[in-house]
Amino acid sequence: MHIEIITTPNEMLKESGFGSSKACNSVLAALRKDGQGHSVRLNTCSSKDDLDDIIKRNPELVILAVKYIPVKHEDDIWLSDYFSQHNIDFAGSSRDVLEFDSNKVLAKTHLSNKGIKTAKYFVAIPGQYTNENELPISFPLFLKPLDAANGNGIDDLSFVTNFTDYESKMASLYESFNQPILIEEYLDGREYTVAVIKTHDEKLIVSAVEVIPPTSTNGLQILGSQAKIDDSEKLIKIENTDIERRVTTLAIDAFNDMGARDFGRIDIKTDISGECFFMEANLVPGMTYGSSYFPEACGIAHEFTYDKVIRLMLDGVLTRASLNQLSNMPLDSGKNFTASLSTTH
Numbered sequence: 001m002h003i004e005i006i007t008t009p010n011e012m013l014k015e016s017g018f019g020s021s022k023a024c025n026s027v028l029a030a031l032r033k034d035g036q037g038h039s040v041r042l043n044t045c046s047s048k049d050d051l052d053d054i055i056k057r058n059p060e061l062v063i064l065a066v067k068y069i070p071v072k073h074e075d076d077i078w079l080s081d082y083f084s085q086h087n088i089d090f091a092g093s094s095r096d097v098l099e100f101d102s103n104k105v106l107a108k109t110h111l112s113n114k115g116i117k118t119a120k121y122f123v124a125i126p127g128q129y130t131n132e133n134e135l136p137i138s139f140p141l142f143l144k145p146l147d148a149a150n151g152n153g154i155d156d157l158s159f160v161t162n163f164t165d166y167e168s169k170m171a172s173l174y175e176s177f178n179q180p181i182l183i184e185e186y187l188d189g190r191e192y193t194v195a196v197i198k199t200h201d202e203k204l205i206v207s208a209v210e211v212i213p214p215t216s217t218n219g220l221q222i223l224g225s226q227a228k229i230d231d232s233e234k235l236i237k238i239e240n241t242d243i244e245r246r247v248t249t250l251a252i253d254a255f256n257d258m259g260a261r262d263f264g265r266i267d268i269k270t271d272i273s274g275e276c277f278f279m280e281a282n283l284v285p286g287m288t289y290g291s292s293y294f295p296e297a298c299g300i301a302h303e304f305t306y307d308k309v310i311r312l313m314l315d316g317v318l319t320r321a322s323l324n325q326l327s328n329m330p331l332d333s334g335k336n337f338t339a340s341l342s343t344t345h
């Protein structure tokens with residue numbers, strides 16, 4: 001099958017998707033050696049012209065390593081929209097579902113309406129509240145950007161226990177991100193991440209692991225940008241079957257209730273009593289070989305190799321693309337295609 005992987009120069013992004021060119025090259029290598037004879041090409045696109053060149057080559061399937069391409073002085077080009085408008089199958093979730101990944105409040109309100117627990121929150125700009133008593137939730141609180149990823153804007157100062165620290169973190173986040181800030185109740189329990197893969201027969205393969213962030217000099221365990229850059233967090237198998245069941249159930253419910261397709265990673269945190277809360281969804285998860293949570297979680301929970309993870313992540317979309325090719329074929333050639341379909345992957 002003719003497959004193209006689409007990414008964009010990484011320094012332009014605040015939400016990084018699969019990751020740097022290293023991650024995209026690992027996906028490319030996994031696909032090239034999966035024995036199905038796919039012709040695969042990796043494209044780093046920064047303009048609509050770059051995308052139009054791909055359309056001209058008419059791939060049977062595209063793998064979107066990022067959600068959108070930022071274009072100077074113009075609206076972002078959302079790749080899932082762009083390729084579906086050109087009738088090209090793409091891996092991953094549709095544009096409207098990807099909004100849940102980009103906007104944490106949208107995901108939290110949608111899922112809490114479906115009965116999924118998530119930390120209490122409010123959204124505010126600097127100066128909106130003038131003293132502690134006006135705040136909708138009491139301290140301790142946790143401040144973070146609405147739509148960043150990779151721990152950007154998150155550090156020990158995100159955890160605040162008084163109004164002075166609240167105002168100071170609020171001001172610095174607002175200056176960096178120039179948008180309202182998400183303020184949550186502070187969850188003081190453990191942290192988990194769950195890789196979910198939906199195969200062509202609608203089966204879910206779920207890999208839940210515990211994430212142990214490094215302990216900072218202030219004694220906090222927060223997965224901020226520095227921990228992610230240093231790669232100093234640890235992922236470990238969940239030994240407690242009750243916790244594993246609860247974390248897995250929440251992740252499956254969140255994945256299904258958002259209408260996610262093919263794959264996604266759900267971040268969960270517990271409070272001190274062990275109750276699970278949805279934290280955020282990563283629907284274009286980091287895929288760096290050897291460090292990203294998605295492939296690592298699959299390895300820890302199921303002993304899947306990186307290449308197997310890629311195969312499973314693309315299982316659903318390869319079937320969709322094969323069926324689409326079949327339905328676009330003249331009737332008599334379709335028979336032979338059906339016969340070969342089961343050996344496609």
Ligand SMILES: Nc1ncnc2c1ncn2[C@@H]1O[C@H](COP(=O)(O)OP(=O)(O)O)[C@@H](O)[C@H]1O
Binds near residue numbers: 222280
């Ligand atoms: N409400 C909260 N209470 C405690 N810690 C939190 C809370 N929200 C986020 N964190 C910490 O901050 C980290 C990053 O938050 P998250 O919303 O997942 O942002 P990102 O998109 O940058 O990964 C989490 O992994 C967790 O360690």
Ligand SMILES: [Mg+2]
Binds near residue numbers: 150151267280
């Ligand atoms: Mg996260």
